[in-house]
Amino acid sequence: MDTINNIDTISYLLSKALPFVLLGVLGFNLIQMLFKAGWNRKRFASFYMTCLVGGLTVISILFVQYGVHDLFLIPVFAIAIIIPIVKRKEFFPFSLSCAKCGRGISIRKILFEDPAYCDSCEKIEADKDPGNITT
Numbered sequence: 001m002d003t004i005n006n007i008d009t010i011s012y013l014l015s016k017a018l019p020f021v022l023l024g025v026l027g028f029n030l031i032q033m034l035f036k037a038g039w040n041r042k043r044f045a046s047f048y049m050t051c052l053v054g055g056l057t058v059i060s061i062l063f064v065q066y067g068v069h070d071l072f073l074i075p076v077f078a079i080a081i082i083i084p085i086v087k088r089k090e091f092f093p094f095s096l097s098c099a100k101c102g103r104g105i106s107i108r109k110i111l112f113e114d115p116a117y118c119d120s121c122e123k124i125e126a127d128k129d130p131g132n133i134t135t
């Protein structure tokens with residue numbers, strides 16, 4: 001399938017590398033499902049990233065397939081960079097500190113819990129509403 005003309009292009013390199021990135025992001029999304037059932041903002045964020053990387057993968061494969069010049073990757077990647085910046089609350093909800101008091105929290109809470117509270121704030125929230133927090 002790959003012709004001599006297009007194997008040394010950036011789009012060829014991306015078409016070979018991006019599927020592994022896609023698997024990584026998709027795997028992270030599935031791991032989030034294992035740690036916390038249901039959909040929260042953090043799971044949606046990894047889903048959006050999966051869609052973005054999947055779109056870039058498809059576009060790079062199409063560029064290689066149809067021999068589109070690499071210069072046309074510039075607007076594609078500009079859009080792929082601008083979308084997460086404009087929608088940063090949806091793409092990056094991973095706060096490094098407690099949503100209530102600002103103390104540091106564990107990596108498990110950073111990646112999976114939404115909203116992410118430290119242990120003491122989580123206990124306070126659990127006392128307020130016993131059915132709310134399940135962990």
Ligand SMILES: [Zn+2]
Nearest residue numbers: 098101118121
């Ligand atoms: Zn706290």
